[in-house]
Amino acid sequence: GENVEQHPSTLSVQEGDSAVIKCTYSDSASNYFPWYKQELGKRPQLIIDIRSNVGEKKDQRIAVTLNKTAKHFSLHITETQPEDSAVYFCAALLFGNEKLTFGTGTRLTIIP
């Protein structure tokens, strides 16, 4: 089955700086890679996703890059704000299989 590794497990960033979280996956057949943000006591919220036929996707301050050859993908957050503080999970899925495999999570803290 799919295995997703995520690094770092914790990340502290000064407000206004950029944050990068990296994930690697094991199953080369996986073709969909979402990122979820989970605040304390809340549900995971989908913040951005990317399909395997795309190398990069951007939505305002958030971007995701995918390297299919190396089987890794990354989340980039620019101009970080205190409200970006949360746990971030990457995940991988194969369309048609519908089984989402999550990474272990990164606790991001933005220092004011």
Place this chain on the structure above:
Amino acid sequence: DTEVTQTPKHLVMGMTNKKSLKCEQHMGHRAMYWYKQKAKKPPELMFVYSYEKLSINESVPSRFSPECPNSSLLNLHLHALQPEDSALYLCASSQEGRGKQYFGPGTRLTVL
């Protein structure tokens, strides 16, 4: 409407009780999921109902029993649970083959 609802929000039960968790979505999604999330861990897939079939994570014990009365409802029946089953139980839904999974707020379950 992009909301998945879950009831109850909190549940405390003894090891001999029988209870049910409920999940509902009105987004026309035809795939629904149950996840278990322990503190500081990623969501772990328990069951998938998609393409009119139920898929079970083989590691899930039989004291958890899913039921899908129709395409917008998904229940999780609980019987003879153990204290280690205490966790946040998340429901999610998606369009089949589209990847994007939307999570409900979860039920916080405590087994005494």
